[in-house]
Amino acid sequence: MAKKKSAWLKASAVLTYLFLYLPLFIVVLYSFNDSKLNAEWVGFTLDWYTKLFHNQKMLTAAGHSLIIGVVASFFATVFGTLAGIALHKYKLRLLPFLVLTPIAIPELLMGVSLVIFFVIVNQLIGILELGLVTIILSHIAFCIGFVAIVVRARMQGMDESLVEAARDLGASPFQAFRLVTLPVIMPGIIAGALMAFTLSIDDFVITFFTAGAGASTLPLEIYSMIKIAVTPEVNAVSSLLMLLTLALIVIASKVSPSALRGGN
Amino acid sequence: MLRNRLGKWLLSWPPLVYLTLFFLIPTTIMFVAAFRNPGDYGGLAPMYNIEDGKLVWDLTLDNFSRLVEEPLYFELFLKSIGYAGLTTLLCVLLAYPLAWLIATTHKKWRDLLLLMVILPFWSNFLIRIYAWMIILGPQSAFTKAVNWVVTGLGFEPIQLLFTPIAVMIGMVYVHLPFMVLPLYANLEKHDMALLDAAQDLGASAWQRFWKITWPLSLPGVFAGSALVFIPALGMFAIPDILGGTDSILIGNLIKQQILDTRDWPFGSVLSIVLTGGVLLIAGLGALVARKGAKRG
Numbered sequence: 001m002a003k004k005k006s007a008w009l010k011a012s013a014v015l016t017y018l019f020l021y022l023p024l025f026i027v028v029l030y031s032f033n034d035s036k037l038n039a040e041w042v043g044f045t046l047d048w049y050t051k052l053f054h055n056q057k058m059l060t061a062a063g064h065s066l067i068i069g070v071v072a073s074f075f076a077t078v079f080g081t082l083a084g085i086a087l088h089k090y091k092l093r094l095l096p097f098l099v100l101t102p103i104a105i106p107e108l109l110m111g112v113s114l115v116i117f118f119v120i121v122n123q124l125i126g127i128l129e130l131g132l133v134t135i136i137l138s139h140i141a142f143c144i145g146f147v148a149i150v151v152r153a154r155m156q157g158m159d160e161s162l163v164e165a166a167r168d169l170g171a172s173p174f175q176a177f178r179l180v181t182l183p184v185i186m187p188g189i190i191a192g193a194l195m196a197f198t199l200s201i202d203d204f205v206i207t208f209f210t211a212g213a214g215a216s217t218l219p220l221e222i223y224s225m226i227k228i229a230v231t232p233e234v235n236a237v238s239s240l241l242m243l244l245t246l247a248l249i250v251i252a253s254k255v256s257p258s259a260l261r262g263g264n
Numbered sequence: 265m266l267r268n269r270l271g272k273w274l275l276s277w278p279p280l281v282y283l284t285l286f287f288l289i290p291t292t293i294m295f296v297a298a299f300r301n302p303g304d305y306g307g308l309a310p311m312y313n314i315e316d317g318k319l320v321w322d323l324t325l326d327n328f329s330r331l332v333e334e335p336l337y338f339e340l341f342l343k344s345i346g347y348a349g350l351t352t353l354l355c356v357l358l359a360y361p362l363a364w365l366i367a368t369t370h371k372k373w374r375d376l377l378l379l380m381v382i383l384p385f386w387s388n389f390l391i392r393i394y395a396w397m398i399i400l401g402p403q404s405a406f407t408k409a410v411n412w413v414v415t416g417l418g419f420e421p422i423q424l425l426f427t428p429i430a431v432m433i434g435m436v437y438v439h440l441p442f443m444v445l446p447l448y449a450n451l452e453k454h455d456m457a458l459l460d461a462a463q464d465l466g467a468s469a470w471q472r473f474w475k476i477t478w479p480l481s482l483p484g485v486f487a488g489s490a491l492v493f494i495p496a497l498g499m500f501a502i503p504d505i506l507g508g509t510d511s512i513l514i515g516n517l518i519k520q521q522i523l524d525t526r527d528w529p530f531g532s533v534l535s536i537v538l539t540g541g542v543l544l545i546a547g548l549g550a551l552v553a554r555k556g557a558k559r560g
Binding site for chain 1: 271272274275276278279280282283284286287288289290291293294297307308358359361362364365366380381383384386387388389390391392393394395396397398399401403404405437440494495497498499500501505515518519522523528531532535538539542546
């Protein structure tokens with residue numbers, strides 16, 4: 001299909017890619033800049049990274065983000081996998097609605113309803129004070145849908161006759177699931193888990209609402225740095241976060257090459 | 265049969281229960297909160313009182329009338345719709361040529377080009393906004409270049425950061441991949457023979473685009489528009505970071521009502537109206553998509 005393409009089409013595509021990448025490139029570049037201002041290049045330094053690793057608040061926040069990401073993505077993967085399989089196998093009414101709506105509505109709405117819910121529950125029975133636990137519970141809720149979609153896509157691509165063959169050969173439904181279905185959809189589950197982890201690590205809006213004063217995460221810390229005083233330390237932490245995400249994508253593409261394409 | 269039902273139960277109940285607890289019930293509470301009175305110290309007043317051993321409900325429509333009576337809120341909604349609409353339009357304009365180029369590129373390169381669109385989207389949302397704080401800041405090379413042109417044309421130098429311009433740039437930047445992907449998915453399926461036939465019959469490049477490619481791509485345009493418009497409508501972080509006091513949107517007001525003033529009933533009313541707007545757009549999108557599918 002490749003035919004001669006007009007020059008302006010190519011030029012506009014190049015410009016759009018520049019528009020997409022130049023900002024991120026500048027962030028990384030200035031993280032090595034020996035100046036407090038993100039204005040012009042002065043000289044190379046690693047000071048901002050050193051500063052970052054001595055910033056106790058930032059380290060605590062990073063630790064929180066990691067814990068939240070691991071725990072939330074684990075449970076979101078379990079629930080999301082079950083939901084993904086159920087959505088594929090059965091005609092259900094309520095579950096698709098509950099799984100897909102959190103993805104479709106603006107995050108803000110979920111943040112609002114969850115903070116009201118947590119505070120009311122806390123007032124009534126004294127549990128679920130805003131903090132790490134409420135962040136984790138919220139992250140699980142919004143990640144389930146993403147995992148479910150990826151797993152369902154994988155189920156749709158699966159050859160059903162494999163399960164039938166296992167059943168004919170005497171496997172119990174559970175054995176057929178564990179020994180046939182699960183290995184086949186495993187790349188989807190792993191891709192979903194990585195996706196949930198990235199979404200959780202990256203989430204700002206829902207975390208912003210459900211964190212309360214009790215806990216800070218990396219995005220919340222970045223937010224307050226941006227709002228109060230912008231220093232290239234933000235660039236340094238941003239660059240590291242980008243590196244982490246990039247690493248996750250590389251892993252995802254190694255584990256499940258189709259996941260990246262199916263995951264949108 | 266029994267086993268089958270057991271499997272269905274085991275698979276669907278855990279996520280169903282979880283999402284009922286942490287999505288359905290909170291959302292319901294938010295809807296009910298819109299009809300309640302604000303508490304004395306923020307939050308919510310009790311939903312009912314016991315007077316003389318009788319249960320008296322304390323519900324009100326005041327929060328809704330406040331919304332209707334104050335034109336400021338209506339204007340803010342219109343403004344938010346305007347911002348989201350302009351974001352969508354700019355995304356279509358930017359994404360279309362790119363999606364078309366990717367869709368018509370040799371298969372070998374398509375995945376790579378597509379991945380390059382998605383890749384920046386995987387970096388943290390705040391980082392992507394922060395990047396524009398640097399670029400649009402008063403001392404940046406970009407702002408200086410813009411002002412060199414502006415003053416060269418005989419105008420006063422302008423500020424970019426903390427203005428509606430900065431908000432628009434941030435909105436388009438963050439949402440662009442959501443437009444490129446569905447557009448690409450649609451354009452990729454087009455039958456190029458149609459264009460060749462049109463050319464043979466003497467159609468100009470513009471006619472080929474306007475009479476063939478554009479109408480066929482409408483489902484992709486609508487899908488992308490829904491994916492951009494809906495999150496843009498509820499956006500609060502971008503105006504909060506890149507905008508000034510004059511570029512506040514409905515999302516900022518909701519955040520302020522819920523977290524700062526802690527007027528939850530009114531915050532809930534605003535959230536409900538926003539939900540209504542989103543459902544309307546999603547419903548329209550689904551309707552158009554179904555029409556498009558029938559025609560195709």
